[in-house]
Every structure is written in C-alpha cells, then in structure tokens.
Amino acid sequence: MQIGKFSFGIGDRFAHQGEAQLQAFIMARQKGLDVTPVWNKSNREHTTVNSQPVETRKEADNAVRNLKWDGSWFVDADHINMGNVDRYIDSSDFFTIDVADYIGQKASEEDLNSFIENNSDFEGELIIPGIEGSFKVSKETLRLIGEKFLLAIREAAKIYRHIESAKGKNNFITEISMDEVSQSQSPLELFFILSAISAEGVPVQTIAPKFSGRFNKGVDYEGDADQFAEEFEQDLMVIDFAVKKFNLPGNLKLSVHSGSDKFSIYPVMGSLIRKHDKGIHVKTAGTTWLEEMTGMAMAEGSALDLAKRIYSEALKQFDELCKPYSTVIDINKDNLPSPEEVSSWDGTRFADALRHDPANPSYNSDLRQLIHVSYKIAAGMGNAYTDMLVRHKEIIARQVTDNIYYRHFTRIFDI
Numbered sequence: 001m002q003i004g005k006f007s008f009g010i011g012d013r014f015a016h017q018g019e020a021q022l023q024a025f026i027m028a029r030q031k032g033l034d035v036t037p038v039w040n041k042s043n044r045e046h047t048t049v050n051s052q053p054v055e056t057r058k059e060a061d062n063a064v065r066n067l068k069w070d071g072s073w074f075v076d077a078d079h080i081n082m083g084n085v086d087r088y089i090d091s092s093d094f095f096t097i098d099v100a101d102y103i104g105q106k107a108s109e110e111d112l113n114s115f116i117e118n119n120s121d122f123e124g125e126l127i128i129p130g131i132e133g134s135f136k137v138s139k140e141t142l143r144l145i146g147e148k149f150l151l152a153i154r155e156a157a158k159i160y161r162h163i164e165s166a167k168g169k170n171n172f173i174t175e176i177s178m179d180e181v182s183q184s185q186s187p188l189e190l191f192f193i194l195s196a197i198s199a200e201g202v203p204v205q206t207i208a209p210k211f212s213g214r215f216n217k218g219v220d221y222e223g224d225a226d227q228f229a230e231e232f233e234q235d236l237m238v239i240d241f242a243v244k245k246f247n248l249p250g251n252l253k254l255s256v257h258s259g260s261d262k263f264s265i266y267p268v269m270g271s272l273i274r275k276h277d278k279g280i281h282v283k284t285a286g287t288t289w290l291e292e293m294t295g296m297a298m299a300e301g302s303a304l305d306l307a308k309r310i311y312s313e314a315l316k317q318f319d320e321l322c323k324p325y326s327t328v329i330d331i332n333k334d335n336l337p338s339p340e341e342v343s344s345w346d347g348t349r350f351a352d353a354l355r356h357d358p359a360n361p362s363y364n365s366d367l368r369q370l371i372h373v374s375y376k377i378a379a380g381m382g383n384a385y386t387d388m389l390v391r392h393k394e395i396i397a398r399q400v401t402d403n404i405y406y407r408h409f410t411r412i413f414d415i
C-alpha cells in the first residue's frame with residue numbers, strides 16, 4: 001500500500017462534513033491536481049467528543065461512495081501510541097506513530113554503541129547533495145543524536161510491529177511524528193533519525209519532524225519564514241539522500257502537521273516541492289468545526305444563537321478547554337469580546353470575527369483559537385448541535401469546501 005505524491009489530512013470532529021471535504025479534492029482534480037484525502041482524527045479528539053474511530057471510517061467511506069471518488073483515500077489514526085493503538089487497528093489504514101514523549105530518554109549503552117557503529121561511515125565531512133556546505137559529524141555528534149532519538153525510534157518500531165502483526169505487512173501507511181515537542185529537529189538530526197528508522201526495518205512513508213516556529217491551531221505560522229524555508233528545503237534534500245543511503249521507501253515524504261491555516265508558509269512549501277519535484281503530506285487540524293460555526297452564524301436565527309451560546313460557555317471554561325492544547329495555541333485573553341458584546345452581533349459580524357481572513361478588520365485570531373478548542377462544549381450539546389448541522393447543511397458545506405480549496409490547496413499547490 002502506497003500513498004500518492006500529494007496527500008492532505010483533513011479533520012472532522014463531528015463526522016458530518018466528509019462529502020463537503022471531499023468536494024475540495026474533486027475541485028482540485030478538475031484542475032488536474034491529484035491529492036489523496038486522508039481523514040485524520042487524533043486520540044485526543046476522539047476522547048474529547050467521545051467518538052469511536054470506526055465513525056471516521058464510516059464517514060470517509062460514505063463520502064467516497066456518495067461522490068463516486070475513484071482515487072485512493074485513507075483513514076489516519078493520528079498521534080497514536082502503544083497505549084491506544086488497538087482501538088484504531090480495524091478502522092485505520094494510516095497510522096501516525098507519535099513518539100514525542102520518548103525523545104530525550106536514553107537508550108541502552110549497547111544500543112547507542114551499535115547506532116554509532118552503524119553510522120560510522122558518515123563521520124567526518126558529511127555532504128548531502130543539494131545542501132550547500134557540509135556537516136561535521138563526529139562520534140560525539142552521533143552519540144548526542146542517538147541519546148536524544150534512538151529510544152523514541154525503537155518505541156516507534158515496537159508500535160509499528162504491533163500494527164503489522166495485526167494488519168499484515170503492506171496493508172497500511174506508516175508515519176512517524178515527532179512534531180509535538182518544544183525543540184525542533186535539525187536536518188542533520190533528521191538524517192540520522194531516518195538511519196535509525198531504516199535499521200529498525202520500519203517502512204516509513206511519511207515523517208513529521210518539528211520545524212522551528214509556532215504552528216498554532218487554525219491560525220497563521222509564527223516564526224521566521226525564511227528560516228523555515230531553509231529548514232524545509234534541507235529536510236527535502238535529507239530525505240532524498242536518506243532514501244538512497246538507507247534503502248527507505250522511495251515515496252518517503254515530509255508530513256507537515258500544519259495545524260491548518262499556515263498562509264505565510266504554504267506558498268513557500270509549495271514552491272520548494274515543485275522546485276525539487278517532491279511529494280508532501282500536509283495535515284490540517286479539526287478546523288472543519290470552525291467552518292461549521294461560521295456557517296451556523298451565517299444562517300442567523302437559532303443557529304447563530306447556538307454559536308453565541310457555545311462562545312460564552314467557552315469563556316467560562318477557558319482554562320479547562322485550553323489546557324490540553326497549551327503547546328499549540330496562544331490566546332490573548334484581553335482580545336476576547338465579552339458575551340454581551342457578542343450577543344449584539346449579527347451573523348455576518350460573528351462570521352467575520354471567526355473566519356480566518358486577515359484582511360477583514362473584524363477578524364479576531366484570539367476568538368478563533370478559543371472556539372477551536374471549544375468543540376467539547378458542542379459535543380456536550382449532543383443532538384442540539386448536530387441537528388443544526390443537518391438543518392444548515394448547505395451553507396456549512398460551502399464553508400468547509402471553500403476553506404480547504406481556496407485557503408489551503410490554492411496556496412500550497414498553486415492551482
């Protein structure tokens with residue numbers, strides 16, 4: 001089983017927008033661009049809304065059937081570990097193995113020594129084609145990288161073998177993610193991480209490093225875009241070289257856990273993959289839920305009232321809602337409008353505050369981030385929320401499709 005050159009991860013917390021999401025991929029195809037849809041939902045999201053992985057599978061399969069999509073598609077068990085992988089085995093065919101928690105834990109002395117020994121060919125001046133200059137690699141460099149990452153890779157391999165024993169070889173896509181950590185991984189570190197992955201025999205097809213800068217959910221990138229570009233391009237070259245040196249799958253590509261809406265770096269990523277003729281997997285967060293809220297606001301009446309109620313409830317539960325997302329949101333509480341103020345808004349005003357359009361003076365990224373993490377409140381409303389999704393299906397679907405196509409695909413793939 002192989003993933004195509006371009007793939008795009010979409011999240012959908014309430015499993016109602018599968019068709020609206022897939023519609024964006026159909027529009028891309030009409031422009032001659034093939035992008036593989038991957039429905040991703042993390043364990044954190046499933047736990048928060050109390051949903052089961054099989055629901056994501058059903059949603060994806062139904063969307064594919066109803067819209068007669070004849071390309072491939074996948075269901076991603078996103079950010080799983082040994083403790084929760086089992087509930088995803090049946091319904092997923094893409095596994096994002098998250099070993100961030102193991103980074104920095106030391107492997108045994110014996111394992112470290114064999115890692116250093118395995119990579120001794122690269123000691124001295126390491127030249128990676130496409131990267132200017134060279135890297136100095138000593139035993140000490142290898143030891144430091146090994147101490148940081150080897151145990152994490154060994155854990156990833158354990159999880160991979162666990163999935164393989166249940167699903168069979170070649171029956172699923174393997175991603176390894178290390179993005180949910182505070183420190184980014186350098187291109188040189190990535191090279192030796194890939195060496196260790198190969199030594200463990202894991203057929204990794206996508207790898208998600210942590211890049212420098214902030215990838216907050218649902219808002220733009222914060223950081224030095226030029227530095228990101230340099231890092232990203234070097235990572236592309238590292239993967240190319242590692243595939244050859246370590247005999248990794250030829251379609252191995254970067255996975256960028258973008259957290260959606262990284263408008264300032266999507267064009268940079270796009271032009272670099274075109275420059276080097278590389279593939280990419282871009283993950284987005286469950287911001288489809290924000291499109292639902294936008295659509296409900298635009299629908300006015302009781303749907304707008306419900307959106308307002310969710311917002312004022314979110315203000316009350318601020319700390320609790322933000323806690324699990326502390327590394328991927330930055331909310332300035334002073335910029336959050338009061339419930340009184342919001343209650344006077346019409347649907348357009350609410351949608352303008354929420355929709356990520358930096359050119360709109362009413363856009364409020366703090367409100368947007370708070371609502372992003374407030375889906376738990378909507379989940380608690382049960383049918384009162386999902387009935388509204390059904391009632392205002394069309395206006396919501398338009399927001400969902402347009403968000404993926406116009407705010408993401410056109411920027412990344414230049415269509």
Ligand SMILES: [Zn+2]
Nearest residue numbers: 177179180257
């Ligand atoms: Zn991630």
